[in-house]
Amino acid sequence: MTPVQTRTRPPAHRRSGTATITVTVEIPADDPRLARRLTAALGVLAQGGGRVAVSGEGAPVVPAEPAAPEPAAAPALVIDVAGREVTIRGEAVALTRLEFDLLAFLARHPGMVHTRPELLRYVWETPDTGLPGRTVDVHVRRLRAKLAEFDALVATVRGVGYRFTRSRDVEYRAAPGYADLDRVLSI
Template sequence: MSITTTISAPATRSAEAERIAAALTAGRTTTSTAVPAVAPVVAAAPAAPAAPRLRSVPEGTEARGFVLYVGLDEAKALADGSSLGQVVQALKDLAAQIAPASETYAAVALAPAGAGGRDIDVVRLALQEPAALARHRDTEESHTGELDRAHAGVVIDLSRKRLALDNTAVSLTFKEFELLQYLVLREGRTVDRAELIGALWNPEDEEAAPNERTIDVHIRRLRAKLDRYEDIVRTVRGVGYRFDRHADVTIRYASAPSPDLF
């Protein structure tokens, strides 16, 4: 029995070797029990994809920070048991905790009291956010004809320095519009002549130094151009002048950069 095993094993190996050689010559891939098993190859895990590029960052530039607009006035913050200053400080502290290398700068967005619209939209426009400005320009352009078509009564457009009465544009001098705008932005408050002089006349102006009589003359001319709506600019005897808004008065406010208050 042992002789048979010794003789048959070499024969089996020789036949198998010839079979493998023939298969290789014929260009086929064959697996044989006589070929030592090869350890399976484990495929490498795919590399983690690179972080996607921010859509808002054009080619050739890099992101250096971000702006977070928060629509919140003091009354709403107070109702939530906080204040604008506390919210700002909390956000600054959070940024420092998450990214100690970060630098922060906060600015408050100012808008005329009672200005309509969503808080966040008012904030974005007041802080000159590009998309908000573009949308504002598109809206203004689409409403350009409204001053002359859609609005009866008085339209005071502070953004374009324009005045319209009953669908008709009114020509004001630079100083007349400045006076009207100053009073409009202080609606309901009586402004004395000295304040008007100090705010609207530069001592270095070429024109003669103004006095209270100068203010009265400009106001009289302004009220004459307001025609039947002259009473929106009221005279408060012995004090100064006040702007009173009527139901037929529309005001379009201009956006302006706001100062850093934090």
């Protein structure tokens, strides 16, 4: 098999933003499975709204059929604030009140780093007294243990605090009207 050759032509119409890309691949005639696999791969590209055409040497151009879209997978981790329930793949996870509040607070603000004093203020609703206690760290450790394979979602930012990592596997379900009851962050 020879290397793949590509040639790109600039967009015919600047406003459309489309480009034509020609890819030439030489496939041995005695390997028809490779041609079918390549056609299937090009069909995946066509799902993005593009148009893909496949032709053989001396054969007419055959438009590749886009593959049927896969059904959307249910999120693996669901945080239901209204029901105060966390499920992993449909199985309920037993969390204490503070563990649930900590997870819900972090997940409500994904990507945002929260210091230990902030977490004490907003989750525990107690002021930071400046004591060297490890209450937040202990609760984060227990929460991670219960989240099992999703323990990495609660990330440690060394020397600062904790952050909930964004993930497509997580669904955060806020209660109706919950935004009004949500604590305002004053940082």
